[in-house]
Each structure stands twice: as C-alpha cells, then as structure tokens.
Amino acid sequence: MQLDGRISKTFFLGFLATALVILTNPIADAPCLASEGSQVDLEPFRGQVIVEITIAGNHVTKDWVIAREVWASEGESLDPDEIQEDIIRLENLAIFGEVLVTPSAVEGGVSLNYSFTEMPWIIPYPAMSYTEENGFSLGVGVASPNFAGRDIMLSGSAVFGGSTKYNFSAANPWISGNHVSAGVVAFHQTRRNVLLDFEQVSDMVNLNAGKYIGKNGRLKISGGYYGVGSDQPNRTLDPDNYDDLWFGAINLGYDGRDSWRSPHEGWHNEVALLYIGGDANTWTWGMDVRRYHPIGERHTIATGPYLGLQSGTVGEDIPEYLQYFIGGANSVRGYELEKLGKEIFGKNQFLYTLEYRYLAIPTRPVKILKWTFSLGLELATFGDVGVAWSHPHDFNVDRTRSGFGVGVRLLVPGLDSLRFDVARSEEGNTVFNFGVRAIFDERKKRVR
Secondary structure, X not given: OOOOHHHHHHHHHHHHHHHHXXXXXXXXXXXXXXXXXXXXXXXXXXXXXXXXXXXXXXXXXXXXXXXXXXXXXXXXXXXXXXXXXXXXXXXXXXXXXXXXXXXXXXXXXXXXXXXXXXXXXXXXXXXXXXXXXXXXXXXXXEXXXXXXXXXXXXXXXXXXXXXXXXXXXXXXXXXXXXXXXXXXXXXXXXXXXXXXXXXXXXXXXXXXXXXXXXXXXXXXXXXXXXXXXXXXXXXXXXXXXXXXXXXXXXXXXXXXXXXXXXXXXEEEEEEEEEEEEEOOOEEEEEEEEEEEEEOOOOEEEEEEEEEEEEOOOEOOOEOHHHOEEOOOOOOOOOOOHHHHOOOOEEOEEEEEXXXXXXXXXXXXXXXXXXXXXXXXXXXXXXXXXXXXXXXHHHOOHHHOEEEEEEEEEEEEOOOEEEEEEEEEXXXXXXXXEEEEOOHHHHOOOOOO
16 A cells, blocks of 8 residues: 555654653553563562672672672662662673672671673674665674773774775773763775765774763763765865865763663653864754653653754765765665665754564573573564755755654664664655664764
C-alpha cells in the first residue's frame, strides 16, 4: 500500500501527539531490566545499617575505579534504589560482563559484596566501519577498554573497502576530581563522497576534556584540526582543493538515563556551540533533547528532536561537505541516503524520532572462549521525520520527509547497539536500514 505525503505526515503527527501525552502524564516508575545481573533482592534489608562493603572478582580493575562509582557507604542505612544506581554506574563503565551485589546478614546490620566478571582488558578484533554513503569497510584493530585496570579506553584500527581509514582514540574518564575526563581522537581517511561526487581525503585531530556537574550535569570542551582535500575543483573553499579548518566547541548537558546502553527511563539533553575557522567561518548551534519513558517493565518510549543551525553561506563560509543530507539509517529511515540526500540537504537540519522499544533479552554475560561479554536484544517500532535547508523558504512541509518501520537491536559492548530496521517511506517504498550505535547519537553527524 502506498501512502501519499499528507496521509503519512498525518500519521506521524498523531504518533507525535501520543508521545506528548505520555511525556506530560508520567506514570509510576517501572523497574529497569537493562541487565539481569542487576536483579538482586535487597528489599528484605531495606533500612538496615551497612556494616561493611567488600568487592571481589576484579583481577585487572583497580579497587579505586570501582569505589568511585559506589556511593553506598558503611554506616548508612541500606537503600535498594541507591544500590541499583551503583550497579548502573558500574555497568556503564563497559568493562564488566556482569555486576552482582549480594547482601548477607551480619551482627549489627548487613554486609554487601560487589562482585564482578571482567571483560578482557585488551581485545584484538576484526575491525569494521559502516556508513550509509560508503557501506562496509573491514580491517584489523586492537582495543583496550580497561587499560592498566584504570577504565582508560585505547583503540586503534585500520579498515579498507568502502573507505580507507586509520583511526586512533584514547579516553580517560577520571583523571581527577568529579569525573574530570580527557581524550583524543585522530584519523586519516580517504573515501568517495557519493553525495557530492568527489574523492575526499580527511585528516582530523580532536582533543577534548570534560567534567560532571553534580550528579547529572555534563560539561565538555573540545578543539582541534580538520583537513579536507578533493580531487575535483570547487568542492573546497580554498582554491588549492584542500581546506584547513580549526574548530572549538563547548557542550553543556544533562544525563539522567538509568542506563547508557539500554535506557529505560530519564532525560538526556544537550546544547552545543561549535565554531569552525581557518578556510571556513561558521558557527553551529545544536540542541539535542531525548526522553526515555517507561510504559511497563520491559517497554520504553524513546523520543525527542534534534536541531542543528549553522551561520554563514554555503560555498563562501561553509564548505559543501559540511551540510546535512537527509535519509538513511541515521536520520529518516525508509529512504536511501544516496537518493534522498541529493534532494533534501542544507546547512541546517531538524529531525524528530519516536521509538517504542521492547527489551526482549536483558543484557547478560555471555562467555566466548575464555572471555566474557555482556549482550542483549531489543525489538522496536519507530517513526522519523526530518528536513534540511539553507534558505528560510526551504524550511517547509513540502521538503519534509517521514518514514516508519520495525527493527531489531543487538545490544553489544563498545558499540551500544547494532540496528537492523525495515522502514517504509511516505512514497510507499520499503528500505532495509543498518546502523551502528543508537540513532539518537548518530543523527547529529554529517557523515552518517
């Protein structure tokens, strides 16, 4: 059955109205089943004094890495909700296949034992990257998600195929203070820019630092270099066919999710301001709003908009390749990026996504050879709507596209999720979309 644009948009507006009713009429909290390892019956011990806290099973991870995430304290009354938050913080480190808290009655109160099954601290792996524009690239890589037992992530990879990319990244989530972090990302890439029809060479170095503001506040600053070369004239701002761009950004956010990999409840919001100088001269303002709302023990509504606005004129202040192109697995599903992206693009974008998710298999430890990993499975139905524009008159309903469909998410460590979606466009076409990581994270990127 083929739907015309007005019917499809009416369907989505009804879907959006349903989401707004849910968001403005909260229901009683439903328990999070993000991890089966977190399901520990602590209620019989509620209110009892915590006499001691012990940890076990961390053969590589330093004790203080664990202790900084455990907010329960000896001498306090046991609160099962607080222990659950401890478990979630420990799982979010992404270095444990399983986290268990075992209570036992002792004289004067209760003893808590935090026990862990560690994932490997170094992993050689067949590397893979994927974008809608260039498809799959395969190669080799090595990662240490828990370098020196300090929860420092180091990784390096080289992939070939749809694109050639050499990548290095490092992140230390706690160099001092209240989650004061530092990181670096660097890569060299050659690929075919299918949407603009040229061979693109890119080099990037991105340095960043951040910190927690209280429990849920987030602050991040970053800056670095981005170089882009073309084999065709008039694709870069510099007539020598290579742009040298320098950038700086500040991000301020709020993260109240109950889980990073499979959020069931909470807000995750961010505003960002980015300046790109050098051969370019543009400011980008971004607003990302996400709400995860429980509608049952394993049922979640995930919804929210993303808005990105750039100053300047494309071709004068903004290179063509820094525009947003609509379509594909990471913006409006039901369309192929290579087709719709050549029709709907611009320096600004607005996207809205609404998903219903069912946690079919909560994340659980799975042993592969001698290594333990945490895996799970979600099912989803969804709707997307989006538009990109450069001139005010192009921000209109006629240029807006929408799609809806169903999908499966494999919850995996490191990547958060692998997405397999079947979506239908408002023109009635059915498209299979594959994505890596959550759509809410990937939709902000220009190359997606």
